[in-house]
Amino acid sequence: MYSTRGIEAIATVTELRSRTSALIDQAAGLETGIMIQKNNEPVAVLVGYSKYMELYELEKKTRAKAKKK
Incomplete structure (x- = not known):
């Protein structure tokens, strides 16, 4: 199992392909x-x-900041 680290929503590649505009809006x-x-x-x-x-x-x-150190 993986951590979602606070991600609010999950979509599959298939959903992305079929609902791109709606997912972008979301x-x-x-x-x-x-x-x-x-x-x-x-x-x-x-x-x-x-x-x-x-x-x-x-x-x-x-x-x-890292470069300054």
Whole structure:
């Protein structure tokens, strides 16, 4: 078994293929995104753009701090 680490929703690759637009709309409104499973294993997380940018900026700051050490 794997940890969902706070993921609010789970979808399969098949669901992603058939409900892409609806899942994108749903992900945009979630704080943690939607875990995508393939063969019952987690393979990706679909997050809204604003959440992605938040994570991107956090990663940039973390890398900058690590370089200073």
